[in-house]
Amino acid sequence: MGRAGSPPRPGGGAAGRDPEGPRGKVSAGTGKGMVLSQVDTVNLPSIQRAMQAVGNHLKDQGLTLLINNAGISSHATLCSLDSQEMLDVFATNVVGTLQEFLPLLEQAAKGEGKEGLSCSRAAVINISSKLGSIGLCLHVPQAPMYPYRASKAAQNMVTRCLAAELQDKGILCVAIHPGWVKTDMGTQEAPLTVEHSVRGILTVLASLSQDTSGAFLDWEGNSLPW
Numbered sequence: 552m553g554r555a556g557s558p559p560r561p562g563g564g565a566a567g568r569d570p571e572g573p574r575g576k577v578s579a580g581t582g583k584g585m586v587l588s589q590v591d592t593v594n595l596p597s598i599q600r601a602m603q604a605v606g607n608h609l610k611d612q613g614l615t616l617l618i619n620n621a622g623i624s625s626h627a628t629l630c631s632l633d634s635q636e637m638l639d640v641f642a643t644n645v646v647g648t649l650q651e652f653l654p655l656l657e658q659a660a661k662g663e664g665k666e667g668l669s670c671s672r673a674a675v676i677n678i679s680s681k682l683g684s685i686g687l688c689l690h691v692p693q694a695p696m697y698p699y700r701a702s703k704a705a706q707n708m709v710t711r712c713l714a715a716e717l718q719d720k721g722i723l724c725v726a727i728h729p730g731w732v733k734t735d736m737g738t739q740e741a742p743l744t745v746e747h748s749v750r751g752i753l754t755v756l757a758s759l760s761q762d763t764s765g766a767f768l769d770w771e772g773n774s775l776p777w
């Protein structure tokens with residue numbers, strides 16, 4: 552879960568603010584046919600350029616899998632909260648890249664012989680967080696993190712709406728909590744390594760179908776309350 556937001560696989564793509572930087576290259580891997588695009592998810596022209604680059608790379612195949620991984624955290628409490636911080640966190644964590652990439656996903660979904668919903672047809676995976684669960688919030692009194700929690704709850708609602716709206720177009724949408732992971736955001740105190748979390752997420756992605764579109768799952772495939 553570094554700067555590059557898609558899983559490393561030949562013929563795939565990854566995008567981040569600094570894809571050619573050391574963390575971007577490590578995250579994206581060195582698979583043959585990988586396309587690395589620069590994207591800042593709060594900058595529309597950069598999203599449009601990345602979409603063009605991905606579209607040119609994939610030609611008429613369309614985009615099978617869009618993983619929205621970029622996220623920022625905020626530890627603001629009720630007392631320390633300011634509105635600009637709230638808006639900045641929402642801009643990154645909620646608005647995302649979907650609108651621009653939708654035509655490429657629709658193109659993939661229309662591919663010959665493709666039926667039902669799955670990650671091998673067309674899918675949007677929003678990397679969410681358990682901290683955005685309203686249902687679990689009463690049981691997690693620590694870490695107020697108002698902007699982060701509110702933004703992830705909003706991202707979850709976006710995922711749910713997308714799943715309902717895009718299912719007839721053959722596009723699956725889910726929200727996935729990656730676990731508490733050793734990253735800059737998760738810190739080295741986290742119990743899970745990036746590799747462990749990513750392996751779990753890839754297994755979950757392979758199992759997704761019509762029945763799980765619109766779900767909120769963790770990296771082990773457990774269902775989480777919204």
Ligand SMILES: NC(=O)c1ccc[n+]([C@@H]2O[C@H](COP(=O)([O-])OP(=O)(O)OC[C@H]3O[C@@H](n4cnc5c(N)ncnc54)[C@H](OP(=O)(O)O)[C@@H]3O)[C@@H](O)[C@H]2O)c1
Binds near residue numbers: 554569729731735738
């Ligand atoms: N780590 C955890 O325990 C945990 C738990 C639950 C959910 N999550 C979620 O998992 C996702 C990844 O988090 P992480 O743990 O890898 O956090 P991280 O170590 O802080 O990395 C965040 C990533 O998002 C990128 N990013 C932030 N703003 C961006 C923007 N405007 N445009 C493009 N990229 C941007 C960062 O790019 P730069 O490197 O360029 O800054 C960085 O690669 C997030 O959505 C987070 O909410 C993480």
